Amino acid sequence: MMQYFEFQNGSSFLEITQENTTIKTRCGQKGTEGTITEQVFQDTDTATQEYNRLVQEQKKDDSYYFILGDYRL
Numbered sequence: 001m002m003q004y005f006e007f008q009n010g011s012s013f014l015e016i017t018q019e020n021t022t023i024k025t026r027c028g029q030k031g032t033e034g035t036i037t038e039q040v041f042q043d044t045d046t047a048t049q050e051y052n053r054l055v056q057e058q059k060k061d062d063s064y065y066f067i068l069g070d071y072r073l
Helices: 044-060
Strands: 002-007 012-019 022-029 035-040 064-070
Touching (some): 002 044
Antiparallel strands (some): 002 012
16 A cells, blocks of 8 residues: 655655555655665565554644555455
């Protein structure tokens, strides 16, 4: 699963990705690779809960726009 957000002025981005038990967040200035942070959880359910929490947190943040939702299973 992947969610992509852009800052209101379009200068930066945030991408949240879940692959099994791993959650990666990538953020930075548009046009760059950005900085990647990776969290590994013991099971997929816990990782999914954290992924959903991070996505909901960003959707509530008025400074970011939700751009793309990719719900691949």
